[in-house]
Amino acid sequence: MARANDEIEAILQEYADLIAITGGDAFRARSYEKAARAIGGYHADVATLDPKGLREIPNVGKSIADKIVEYLTSGQISAVEERRQSVPAGVRELITIPMLGPKKAMVLYEELGISNVDQLLDAVHEERLRDLKGFGEKTEANILHGIALMQKAGTRILLNAAMDAAEQIVAELSGIEGCRKCAYAGSLRRMRETIGDIDILVAADSSAPFMDALAALPHTAEVIAHGAKKTSVRTTKGLQIDLRVLPPDSWGAGLQYFTGAKAHNIRTREIAVRQGLKLSEYGLFDAETGERIVSSTEEEIYERIGLPWIPPTLREDRGEIAAALRGELPVPVAEDDIRGDLHTHTDLTDGLAPLEEMVAAAAARGYSYYAVTDHAPDLAMQRMTKEKMLAQRDRVRELDRTHKGMRLLHGTELNIGPDGDVDWPGDFLAGFDICVASIHSHFNQSREALTRRLVRACENPYVSVIGHPTTRRIGKRPPIDADFDAVFAACARTGTALEINAHPERLDLGDEDILRAKRHGVLFAIDSDAHSTTHLPYMRYGVGTAQRGWLTKDDIVNTWPLAKLRRFLSPRA
């Protein structure tokens, strides 16, 4: 079940946007933003809290606690409803365009009556923006670029949002009588970084109860198709969900067919055809007699056409079939292989939870080590100092060994400056157990400068991991334009690991870059970059991305035992 926290976070964020757009007190808007973020990352479900409990959430006072109670009891907040009257929904959509904030959006609405992205596009093409105060030709070009970026992500949604929705539906349908099996398939099962629609499969003798249940789910806004074998709906958030109900003995064939990718399926069917067989979502058949040979499990189907079972995350027609035929299919890293998280934050910088809570949540995940890596001072907004860092280190040392079986590492996330320098000199860096170094600004340097910058960071003997290497944010910011082959070569040469940042909005490195980097012989670290206890489980998306990059546990330093990891982390001569 999705937590009420997510809905409340969304509506408070909307309220903050509405305040900003209508020119309200900026600090008040920020208060709602901060509260929204704190609630989204809060460990407890707000629906279970009384008003007193609500006010224990950071940045939630009386006024916001009252609004949360109002929402939980009535499903809406009157103050938000009132503000919605004065700002069309499309104006709020405008501020999701990079480079367009609340002030410019309101000017566009008040001066030109623009209240959605299409109207904005028209106005840009008619060059009507450049006459507005504070706008110009460059602004028009930037807006076009921002819209293109948004539309490239299109209607696809982030992996975690799709996963939450799918798991909720699978749980609902699994509880219906007659359900023999239920699972999600499609690009979600392959852990693609964005998801266009969700494919749900059910094995049952009778389909009607499942079709009806899907159409009746609270988040279903529209039923696109409603049949005996397939039902498609669109949720209130615009996400399409396709449900297929299969005869139980076709389960394996259906799962294989609907997991794809398309190109992978075409190849498997070609192999079947060459053996006088026919493969469909109902089974593997003799092409001549039509007799069904196997159909109940994926393993049987792959085996019968001469292949080992291929993990879903590899089914992209990127050479997995040839590798399988040669017996060289990798055993992809699994979430169970991960022994610890090497990049996490606390409320000492921009995290939401105190050190103690983050550590306890990490221990509950069964990690055998856990690194705390708050931001260093060059990210000025975090106001870090040596003194604060050393005080945190003392606290980390005290907490070490208090959770059975888990050791703590004290680290930092350094900022890679425009020239490739990092926050502190070597003598201070030497005191950390681990240094992650990442780019956080100056994304538009030349390709040469960006490449040199990353290579210099790799060459710093104290830097063990390059964090979110391309700095992309899916649907929001493109990757930086560096010569990544040169960077990967530098990582391999210097023994610096590349991060696979597991945050669903980053997934950075992405699968294709991982494949390239691996050819250079690079090592990797899969990290949650958690800013809240609720982000620690994002690890699964990093693992999925690593699998898509064909990585095995040996490639990933945080699957290693602590002693081996420590040797890797120690400064290079």
Added chain:
DNA sequence: GCCGTTTTCGGCCCGACTGTTTTCAGTCG
């Protein structure tokens, strides 16, 4: 609207970049 080893008012992360201006507003991280 929230918060407090500076506590019931008066601050609120702070600096840089961009594109627009001709000294600055808006946006971002």
